[in-house]
Amino acid sequence: MSIFRGIKTTEARVGVVGLYNSGKTVLLTSLINHLQDHDPDRFPLGKPGTQLRKFTVKESDDGWVPFNYSGHRDALVNAGRWPAKSTDRSQFVCQFERSDWTFSDCLLKLYDLPGERIADAAMLGRDFTGWSERVLNLITNDTAYRDCSAAFLDALKNPQVTAKEILAAYRLALANLILRYKPLISPSTFLLDTKGQAARPMAPEALAEARFCGLDADSQFCPLPAALRRGGTALFEQFSSHYERYVEQVVVPTVAAFRSCTALVVLVDVTMLLAGGVGMYDDNRQIVRDLFDVLEPGENTVFGPLARGLSKVFLPHSWRPGWITRVAFVAPKLDLVHPLDRDRMQLLTRRMVERFATDRDGLRSQFFNVSSVVSTKALAAEPGGPRVLVGTPLRGADGRKVPPGAEQRFTSSELPNDWPSEWPAGQYTFPEVYPRVPTRKDYPPDQVNLDKLATFIID
Ligand SMILES: Nc1nc2c(ncn2[C@@H]2O[C@H](COP(=O)(O)OP(=O)(O)O)[C@@H](O)[C@H]2O)c(=O)[nH]1
Ligand SMILES: [Mg+2]
Numbered sequence: 288m289s290i291f292r293g294i295k296t297t298e299a300r301v302g303v304v305g306l307y308n309s310g311k312t313v314l315l316t317s318l319i320n321h322l323q324d325h326d327p328d329r330f331p332l333g334k335p336g337t338q339l340r341k342f343t344v345k346e347s348d349d350g351w352v353p354f355n356y357s358g359h360r361d362a363l364v365n366a367g368r369w370p371a372k373s374t375d376r377s378q379f380v381c382q383f384e385r386s387d388w389t390f391s392d393c394l395l396k397l398y399d400l401p402g403e404r405i406a407d408a409a410m411l412g413r414d415f416t417g418w419s420e421r422v423l424n425l426i427t428n429d430t431a432y433r434d435c436s437a438a439f440l441d442a443l444k445n446p447q448v449t450a451k452e453i454l455a456a457y458r459l460a461l462a463n464l465i466l467r468y469k470p471l472i473s474p475s476t477f478l479l480d481t482k483g484q485a486a487r488p489m490a491p492e493a494l495a496e497a498r499f500c501g502l503d504a505d506s507q508f509c510p511l512p513a514a515l516r517r518g519g520t521a522l523f524e525q526f527s528s529h530y531e532r533y534v535e536q537v538v539v540p541t542v543a544a545f546r547s548c549t550a551l552v553v554l555v556d557v558t559m560l561l562a563g564g565v566g567m568y569d570d571n572r573q574i575v576r577d578l579f580d581v582l583e584p585g586e587n588t589v590f591g592p593l594a595r596g597l598s599k600v601f602l603p604h605s606w607r608p609g610w611i612t613r614v615a616f617v618a619p620k621l622d623l624v625h626p627l628d629r630d631r632m633q634l635l636t637r638r639m640v641e642r643f644a645t646d647r648d649g650l651r652s653q654f655f656n657v658s659s660v661v662s663t664k665a666l667a668a669e670p671g672g673p674r675v676l677v678g679t680p681l682r683g684a685d686g687r688k689v690p691p692g693a694e695q696r697f698t699s700s701e702l703p704n705d706w707p708s709e710w711p712a713g714q715y716t717f718p719e720v721y722p723r724v725p726t727r728k729d730y731p732p733d734q735v736n737l738d739k740l741a742t743f744i745i746d
Contacts, residue, residue: 305554435463457509564712625674678720
């Protein structure tokens with residue numbers, strides 16, 4: 288124990304972002320378990336032999352719902368019954384000492400942030416007219432989007448169309464897009480509302496009925512073409528004001544949360560993209576691109592590295608300039624692919640998104656293939672031969688969830704060396720399994736590379 292302890296607290300603010308079901312909650316739950324019940328042999332952090340001590344959970348910041356660690360861990364142990372969410376974003380704050388940091392202890396803030404909101408990124412700095420133009424441009428210039436939106440595009444041609452009709456047509460378009468795995472859904476509350484309720488798969492008409500495109504039933508809006516945007520008309524004034532309120536209440540707070548982070552963990556679920564088809568790949572890549580455009584990660588040129596170092600020491604927390612200087616790209620669910628293919632998984636992530644990071648000055652980026660909770664075992668395989676894994680299947684042959692039963696053998700797809708130029712949904716399969724989390728609460732689950740990720744982001 289150094290006499291310098293307590294002189295300084297270094298704050299790390301880490302945002303975890305990824306599409307729905309990409310593994311954010313499981314990653315955070317496993318990470319917290321490993322930090323809280325740290326075992327340097329099972330979770331080497333920083334310099335070899337580093338010990339963690341005095342781990343304490345702190346209250347979350349004003350305006351943030353605490354990340355429900357205990358509830359999530361319990362749900363993982365007890366067969367995937369997830370606790371109901373109360374909000375779309377949450378925070379976990381903890382403090383600990385590390386034996387490899389002599390002059391400082393660590394205050395770690397972890398943010399569970401919904402990737403769905405990135406689809407709204409284009410709203411930032413645009414008024415309703417600018418946003419309408421951009422969305423309509425996207426819809427009309429992409430075959431898949433145009434197909435899904437046919438009824439909406441038709442409705443736009445009718446000069447007498449009512450707000451009710453046009454909103455219903457837009458909701459149907461969004462429902463079609465969701466069912467075709469297009470994640471560029473904006474306003475994103477249609478896909479994930481601010482209470483954390485996600486749209487569930489059902490017939491498009493039913494989905495369009497069940498959800499809202501806006502803050503709530505009375506505050507909906509959709510993009511309008513120039514012909515319907517004449518100032519003074521009720522339709523335009525109403526949608527404009529609903530749009531402004533949406534930006535203020537949903538988009539700005541989420542983007543502010545992202546921006547206040549020092550590091551970002553971007554989950555790119557390679558298994559989901561391969562299974563979902565080329566459209567899903569294109570969209571997820573577009574979303575990561577938008578994320579980088581909006582957040583502008585990298586060293587702030589006004590302050591520079593020296594000022595940043597000084598401000599860490601001299602300024603009170605709330606005054607310190609915050610900006611993202613590190614990005615970790617993570618391919619999760621490593622245990623769903625065969626060990627023969629695990630290097631390819633990282634390579635595929637690199638090929639998909641590396642350029643967004645290398646195009647930025649002063650941004651450190653690293654790639655990780657991670658299993659937050661190792662839940663399979665692999666049988667030996669020949670190159671080119673079947674990839675057989677053993678685990679407890681989450682779904683039956685009809686795709687529906689089944690209760691956890693006995694472990695079974697199943698076959699996962701071989702990963703390609705590079706992204707194909709085209710592939711249909713279902714060509715690759717990576718059967719989901721029940722997570723394997725020890726019941727004993729102070730024994731964290733087996734993980735792969737989560738320790739390396741933690742070393743990179745907590746620094
Ligand atoms: N096999 C395996 N499955 C995982 C892993 N991480 C997440 N999953 C599965 O992915 C699904 C979505 O995870 P979740 O954390 O809820 O995703 P979120 O929507 O991004 O928070 C769950 O069914 C998990 O069991 C992992 O490391 N291995
Ligand atoms: Mg989650």
